[in-house]
Amino acid sequence: MNSPENICALALDVGGTNIRLAVVDQSGHIIARQQCNTSLSHIHASSDDQAETEILRILTSSIADILASHSHIHVIGVGFPGFFRQETGILVSSPNIPCLLDFPLAERLSDAVSLPVHVQNDATLAALGEFRFGIGRELKNLLHLTLGTGVGGGLILNGIPYLGENGMAVEIGHSCVVPNGRACGCGGSGCLETYASASGIVARYIETGHQDASNAEDVYRKALDGDMVAERILHEAGIYLGQAIAEAVKLLDVHNVSISGGLTGAWSFLSEPIRTSLNEKLIPPLKGKVRLHRSRLGDDTGLLGAAILALENGFRPVYVF
């Protein structure tokens, strides 16, 4: 029989372009990891039944291998791009799969793999991971942004993830930074995500007539090589990030902001414009008070948050509001 020290969680971070998995122990150490180049964007379901079947198939097949080789996994935590009804694991809705509403994802996945499963919004879990194992270790409150295919946000208040009334809090990727600006998948326009996500940056670069960038890393490399257009697009992403963070800070009055995700690889182009526009847009008593941090955990914030959710929800509930 396993002693409590041997208990591990299997953490999943379901992203826009891939699914990342990790076996995590109770101290937050990643023991093993795996990546599946399959994602929710592969789901082309015409009905909610079909979408449910597809999601469960994708998740269980990505889980199967790692479960077979790690016998000490007792619980699963999943970060998923969608809105959840508090701590129930019921997916209220997901921008990626619009036909899916009120789907008991945690319960169905648990039935399929015969282990306890806890699910929560991916960006909320990234904030929790960063708070416990990264920048937030000595803090009480933290605003966290994830720069990936989209822009996500999570908020920790007094050590507790703030979920909002419908699990939709900190949708900072849909903060409007340019009135009547770029069209967003949410139906709105001028959302931060259309300027400061990996997909937004590539789209903006290609729109200038440059066809030779297939991802944000390409744009970053071009900027490093002195491509002025690539540089300007990254600079503007930073300006808009600073602007959106300033608006959030004027409402939340939290003084530490961290950013994780693949796009932080371009930190040398992003950090200065973020800091400049953030400070410019704050009210006088807040100017100079907000600390901006690049995540120490790279892309692992979401995985670690999913592991915390899994390991702690088995013992005590950590979520309020």
Next chain:
Amino acid sequence: MNSPENICALALDVGGTNIRLAVVDQSGHIIARQQCNTSLSHIHASSDDQAETEILRILTSSIADILASHSHIHVIGVGFPGFFRQETGILVSSPNIPCLLDFPLAERLSDAVSLPVHVQNDATLAALGEFRFGIGRELKNLLHLTLGTGVGGGLILNGIPYLGENGMAVEIGHSCVVPNGRACGCGGSGCLETYASASGIVARYIETGHQDASNAEDVYRKALDGDMVAERILHEAGIYLGQAIAEAVKLLDVHNVSISGGLTGAWSFLSEPIRTSLNEKLIPPLKGKVRLHRSRLGDDTGLLGAAILALENGFRPVYVF
């Protein structure tokens, strides 16, 4: 000796143009009220010492009369336009009196009038008053806006006022609604307050060449009389309010928003554009979910919040974060 039922608070709401006072019992009933047409704008201090003396003189003189005629006042609560260090009663800073920093307002006023004094941000107290005695009575969470000389905001989460790390939360009056828009007293531009406060509305009306409006009520009356410019300015105030509320809801995910203050007198011009732009700017799963309420308490939200602060802080602390 007074029984607990007889204990009353003296509540003060220190506004941009006047100071309102009320004697409030423990059920939230206003027993007596008074208004002083003096305000912080009368303070022209060249030094912090002089400003401190002036504030105490203004507040104690406004209190003196009412104290003399109401012997059952045991505690004083003050809503003040400034930022306070949590529940200490120390004024960190006030936009109205920039030279004043870290002033122990509650303590000094208490010494001056020989009664316990509790002080907090005016808009936070308005939110608390509305939550306990108005719209919020059956709610858990509430975002509240005050439309007066400026635009203030307060947030109640799980029944508790959210103050932020430096007592500066919900500065929604300084949400940017028009990039590079109207210059604001905060040093920024395009702040909601410059379009949707009483002072902003009058300023915008006068700028059109109409010199015959001295306050927002004049503009409202002209709109009622069919003045298209007055109507447009009120309509736009509503649009910008809806826009700023949408941005706040995308971050906070609270589903009830109330508005109090003198400018709600123009509700017939404001409500429809607020609702329209609010719904337009929300992300799809939030559309139609946010309820907008005109305060049931008129201008008394701040006074009632100040009374709650006074009556409850004497017994148990109500503020966290």
